[in-house]
Amino acid sequence: MTDPVAIPDLSGRHALVTGAASGIGRACARRLARAGAQVVIVDIDAEAAGRIAAELDGRAVIADLADPDALDPVLEAAATADVVVNNAGFQHVAPIEEFPPETFTRILRLMAETPFRIVAAALPHMYRRNWGRVINISSVHGLRASPYKSAYVSAKHALEGLSKVIALEGAPHGVTSNCVNPAYVRTPLVEGQIADQAVAHGIEPGEVVEQVMLRRAAIKRLIEPEEVAELVAYLCTPQAAMITGSHLTIDGGWTAG
Numbered sequence: 001m002t003d004p005v006a007i008p009d010l011s012g013r014h015a016l017v018t019g020a021a022s023g024i025g026r027a028c029a030r031r032l033a034r035a036g037a038q039v040v041i042v043d044i045d046a047e048a049a050g051r052i053a054a055e056l057d058g059r060a061v062i063a064d065l066a067d068p069d070a071l072d073p074v075l076e077a078a079a080t081a082d083v084v085v086n087n088a089g090f091q092h093v094a095p096i097e098e099f100p101p102e103t104f105t106r107i108l109r110l111m112a113e114t115p116f117r118i119v120a121a122a123l124p125h126m127y128r129r130n131w132g133r134v135i136n137i138s139s140v141h142g143l144r145a146s147p148y149k150s151a152y153v154s155a156k157h158a159l160e161g162l163s164k165v166i167a168l169e170g171a172p173h174g175v176t177s178n179c180v181n182p183a184y185v186r187t188p189l190v191e192g193q194i195a196d197q198a199v200a201h202g203i204e205p206g207e208v209v210e211q212v213m214l215r216r217a218a219i220k221r222l223i224e225p226e227e228v229a230e231l232v233a234y235l236c237t238p239q240a241a242m243i244t245g246s247h248l249t250i251d252g253g254w255t256a257g
Helices: 023-034 046-055 072-078 101-129 150-173 188-192 194-201 205-213 225-234
Strands: 014-018 038-043 059-062 083-086 132-137 175-182 246-250
Touching: 014 023, 014 072, 014 101, 023 038, 023 046, 023 083, 023 132, 023 225, 038 046, 038 072, 046 059, 059 072, 072 101, 083 101, 101 132, 101 150, 101 175, 132 150, 132 225, 150 175, 150 246, 175 225, 188 194, 194 205, 225 246
Parallel strands: 014 038, 014 083, 038 059, 083 132, 132 175, 175 246
Antiparallel strands: none
């Protein structure tokens, strides 16, 4: 029987977190390190990644995760990861007829193809240890659509499907795979899309948070990155061993209606 108190103990485990230099990724890296994991910080921002790696006594791997030719050092690090948090992403807001095809492709590569490649590199190690946790930071947009986000919604729906396949294949080997689905989180990614949302919806930037981002939520505030990180940490506890192939919303009721 597992301890009734769900406290992750990741001593001796290695975790890899993508997009870990800021926002949700940084919060996850800090939380997993606090649980005892040795954390690899993967990000395109070398300076910020280096700072977080130094803070956590971890290691920084600098890569453009949307470039398949730049993934070798990331895949090398993934080959010894016990916990993978696929978090890296970016947003572009535009009507479909104005959406740049090259941006659509880049978002799909970053948020669907690269998680596939990272997990493919990590699974042999996880299988040998008969333990692994794949945690994919999806979104309410992995479950619902919104206008002007064709690439992001497509990528998150793809990530949901990938996560379920990983869960089915990994189950006999002690590996779980889940999606965490936040609504709008107080991150640079969210802050950076306010101007584009204002243009797309024909409103003032100051109205975007209330009229667009929080319109569907029952709890009218942005989610804090640390709240997402705590759910990620819970999925690494023994008490979460039977949670796999699932999506766990943390959205203030965004998807309830």
